[in-house]
Amino acid sequence: MNLKMLTTGAISLAMITGSALAGGSTGTSALDDPAKMSPFFTDAGMKTMKSEAxxxxxxxxxxxxxxxxxxxxxxxxxxxxxxxxxxxMTKQLGGAN
Structure with a gap:
């Protein structure tokens, strides 16, 4: 199970990083950090977000x-x-300030 989670996370990270770099961004986004992002998703692949609450x-x-x-x-x-x-979702929580 952990190997599957790590593999899925690595693939997701590679895809997201590739997209960000293609857009002209430099460096690594905190939004690409599975450790920081996993609490917001129901699945290891970080495709399905948790409820608003x-x-x-x-x-x-x-x-x-x-x-x-x-x-x-x-x-x-x-x-x-x-x-x-x-x-x-972050903007709904007041992140647009």
């Missing part, structure tokens, strides 16, 4: 600087496109 609970348990970094990255058009649903 579960998302908010996970969001509020994060450090303020991690939330700020993620909100900043959602402001980047290429990154936001790759993480559309996640960024929409």
């Amino acid at each position: 579960e998302f908010k609970a996970a969001w509020m348990t994060m450090k303020e600087e991690d939330r700020a970094a993620m909100m900043k990255e959602c402001g980047d058009e290429a990154i936001a496109k790759a993480h559309d649903n996640f960024c929409k």
Whole structure:
């Protein structure tokens, strides 16, 4: 089970990173970090987001600087496109400030 999770995460990370780099972004996005993003998804492949209440609970348990970094990255058009649903949810929680 762990090998499958790691493999799926690595593949997802490679795909997301490739998309971000193709969009002209440099560096690695915190939104591509499976350790930071997995609390917001129901599956290891990070395709299905948790409910709004579960998302908010996970969001509020994060450090303020991690939330700020993620909100900043959602402001980047290429990154936001790759993480559309996640960024929409952060904005609903007040991340658009």
